[in-house]
Amino acid sequence: MATMQNSLTAVLERNAILxxxxxxxxxEVAWAREARWFIRILDLRGTETHLEAKTQISPDGLRWxxxxxxxxxxxxxxxxxxxxxxxxxxxxxxGVVSGGGKATKDGAGAKVMIYLVLKS
Amino acid sequence: MTSANPGADxxxxxxxxxxxxxxxxxxxxxxxxxxxxxxxxxxxxxGWVELLGNYDGNANLDxxxxxxxxxxxxQLSSCQFFDVGTHGAMSGTxxxxxxxxxxxxxxxxxxxxxxxxxxxxxxxxxxxxxKAEAASEENQAGLQAGATTWDGNxxxxxxxxxxxxxxxxxxxxxxYHCVVRYLNTDMQNQMRRQWVYxxxxxxxxxxxxxxxxxxxxxxxxxAPNPEDWHPFGxxxxxxxxxxxxxxxxxxxxxxxxxxxxxxxxxxxxxxLYDMRDVPVPTYDEPYGSLHNLLNFYVSVRTHSNxxxxxxxxxxxxxVDW
Numbered sequence: 001m002a003t004m005q006n007s008l009t010a011v012l013e014r015n016a017i018l019x020x021x022x023x024x025x026x027x028e029v030a031w032a033r034e035a036r037w038f039i040r041i042l043d044l045r046g047t048e049t050h051l052e053a054k055t056q057i058s059p060d061g062l063r064w065x066x067x068x069x070x071x072x073x074x075x076x077x078x079x080x081x082x083x084x085x086x087x088x089x090x091x092x093x094x095g096v097v098s099g100g101g102k103a104t105k106d107g108a109g110a111k112v113m114i115y116l117v118l119k120s
Numbered sequence: 121m122t123s124a125n126p127g128a129d130x131x132x133x134x135x136x137x138x139x140x141x142x143x144x145x146x147x148x149x150x151x152x153x154x155x156x157x158x159x160x161x162x163x164x165x166x167g168w169v170e171l172l173g174n175y176d177g178n179a180n181l182d183x184x185x186x187x188x189x190x191x192x193x194x195q196l197s198s199c200q201f202f203d204v205g206t207h208g209a210m211s212g213t214x215x216x217x218x219x220x221x222x223x224x225x226x227x228x229x230x231x232x233x234x235x236x237x238x239x240x241x242x243x244x245x246x247x248x249x250x251k252a253e254a255a256s257e258e259n260q261a262g263l264q265a266g267a268t269t270w271d272g273n274x275x276x277x278x279x280x281x282x283x284x285x286x287x288x289x290x291x292x293x294x295x296y297h298c299v300v301r302y303l304n305t306d307m308q309n310q311m312r313r314q315w316v317y318x319x320x321x322x323x324x325x326x327x328x329x330x331x332x333x334x335x336x337x338x339x340x341x342x343a344p345n346p347e348d349w350h351p352f353g354x355x356x357x358x359x360x361x362x363x364x365x366x367x368x369x370x371x372x373x374x375x376x377x378x379x380x381x382x383x384x385x386x387x388x389x390x391x392l393y394d395m396r397d398v399p400v401p402t403y404d405e406p407y408g409s410l411h412n413l414l415n416f417y418v419s420v421r422t423h424s425n426x427x428x429x430x431x432x433x434x435x436x437x438x439v440d441w
Contacts, residue, residue, distance in 0.1 A: 006164050010193035014172075015181045025221060028195040030206070031214055060202035062256035089200050 006031065006120040012093070013114040015042065018051065019107060023094040024114060026061040030089035032118035037084065037093060039114055041077045046099040046108035050075045053095025055082070061090050074110075091116060145211065149245045150373060151438035156234065156242075159435040161196060162212035166435075168194055171229040171417055174325035185328050187339040191229040191419075194218050199431060201365035202254055210247050210369040210433035218430045220422045222259055225338030228428075231417040236292070238441035239379040244286060244416055246435045249367040250304075250358070252280040253427035266309035266424040277364040279305055282423035284430050285342060286374060289322075289417070290381070291410035296402040297321055298376045298383050299342060300395075302356075307346060307423050313355040315386065315393060318343035321401040340421065353386075353393040369433055378414075 012024040029035060041051065051074045056064040072082055072095070084091065099108030145160060159166035173188030175181050181189065197217035199207035209215035220228045254277065255261035267276035287299040303312045320343050323333045335344055343349060359368040375384040381402065383395035416437065422428040 006196075008165060008196065010195070011170070012193065014189060015184075016190075025192065025219070027193075028197045028200065028217060030198045030200065031196050059205075060200065062202050062254065062258065064258075089198065089206075 008032075008118045010116045010118070011113065012116055013112050015111060015113065017045070017109045017111050018097045019109045020098075021096045023056070023064075024092045026058065027091050027116060028061070028089060029087060029091050029116075029118055032120055034119040035084040035087055035091060036117045037072070037082045037114070038079060038117065039072065039074065039081075039093075039112060040079045041074055041110055041112055043077060043111040044075075044109070045111070048100035049097065049108040049110060050100070051095060051097045051110045051112070053093045055084050055087070056092050056094045057087050058090040058092070059088065064092065064094065145434070146436070148247065148371070149436045151245070151436055152241055152243050152440045154439050154441065156437045156439050157232070157435070159232075160211060161216040161432060161434060162209065162214050165194060165196065165216060166232075168216055168230045168232050170194065171231040185325055185335065186337045187335040187341050188325070190221075190337070191227060192219055192221070194230040197431060199367050202256070203365050207365070207367055209431070215431040215433050218418060218420050218432075220420055220428045222253070222261075222422070222425050222427045223338060224265065224423055224425050225340070225421070227338075227341060227419050227421040229341075229417050229419040231415055232435075232437075234414040234416070234437075235412040236290075236378060236414045237412075238439075239292065241375060241377050241384065241440040242414070243373065243375045243438050244435070245371070245373045245437075246286075246418075247369040247371055247433040248284075249369050249431045250281055250284055250360075250420070251364050251367065251429045251431070252277040252422075252424075253429070254364040259426065261426045264425045266305060266426070273362060275360070275363045277426070278360045279309055279311060280422070280424045280426040281305065281360075281428050282421045285417075285419040285421070286372065287342060287417050287419070288376065289413060289415040290378060291407060291413040292378065292381070293406065294381065294402050295321070295407045295410060295413070296381050296400050297342075298400050300374060300383075300386055301342070301349065302358075303349070304358075305423055309423055313357055314351050315353050315356065316349045316351050317398050318348050318401060319350055319399060320345075320348045321403050324403075324407075326407070342419070352395065352398050353391070356388060356391050367431060
């Protein structure tokens with residue numbers, strides 16, 4: 001009997017307001033062959049606020065390096081997705097939220113949902 | 121309150137028999153007559169999912185309780201560590217990992233949602249292990265609260281594991297929680313190694329919406345006031361196995377009775393606790409939408425700024441109905 005393949009969607013950030021440098025919590029993905037980020041920006045706070053992030057990988061969940069040179073750069077609310085390939089045993093998203101214009105009272109911030117969708 | 125059950129012997133549970141001996145995956149368990157679920161995490165999450173609070177009719181997640189919006193998604197873990205690579209699970213490669221953030225007071229919770237087809241005995245069994253995160257340049261765990269001096273035997277990280285909890289949410293017209301917690305350390309990071317239970321029911325979203333309760337983000341959602349937790353039985357020493365990267369699987373068997381809304385007994389390895397006199401907190405007011413609710417959750421709470429992990433190899437829930 002054929003075995004159904006596995007899939008798992010993890011919500012790594014839920015209506016979280018990211019400011020400055022951020023990294024999602026380490027997530028184990030050794031079982032998965034496919035991975036895909038979905039980043040939903042619900043709101044951007046501040047002036048000319050933008051979120052930039054890279055996929056990071058790790059051999060142990062403790063020490064991280066960039067997967068490659070590709071960068072996610074977001075300047076508007078909405079949903080964005082990126083596939084991830086050949087990632088080993090761990091994934092996280094590391095980035096920064098910054099503003100280019102006049103500082104506001106609360107500074108630059110991005111309210112986000114971050115999903116990691118995995119398939120075997 | 122350690123067991124005085126006549127004939128009770130933790131090393132020889134009272135229910136041998138049936139066909140489980142022919143199945144190596146089941147032979148390590150001691151199920152009641154009907155197996156309701158058998159969750160071997162080698163094959164997926166089996167319905168164990170992050171616990172989340174309740175939200176409004178507009179699906180606005182900002183309306184979640186502050187202390188119930190970030191219990192972290194469970195992970196299918198190969199128990200991978202910096203020193204040895206893949207440790208693997210007790211059976212196969214993968215276990216279910218429940219992981220906190222590295223923030224003192226943060227709790228991670230995975231829940232399994234069922235309902236009851238009848239009343240009677242319900243038994244939860246699992247093989248589990250528990251760890252605090254190993255130190256790194258980034259997490260600076262070695263400098264965080266709870267770390268003790270390394271003497272070559274007891275590792276500083278053992279005092280940085282807070283608590284693990286196995287609990288239920290049950291509603292038969294009356295809503296109640298049977299709860300057991302292993303308090304490895306208290307909030308002052310002192311070793312306790314004590315089984316405890318809460319004397320009050322868990323605060324609910326309805327109580328928050330009604331303005332009766334408002335808890336901060338890192339509140340202990342099961343029972344926020346440490347004074348509401350009470351010990352039962354004698355302290356129990358687990359097998360942390362010296363360092364944060366060696367995992368030894370522990371057997372846990374917990375029996376409750378939904379006919380009497382009561383605890384019955386808890387077995388963890390060779391320790392058996394008679395729980396028949398351990399109170400079960402109930403809600404004074406009825407809840408809607410929960411008829412025959414039978415939820416189990418496993419949580420882990422860190423008492424230091426260090427990630428805490430509970431790994432579950434497999435879970436078996438059986439009933440006598």
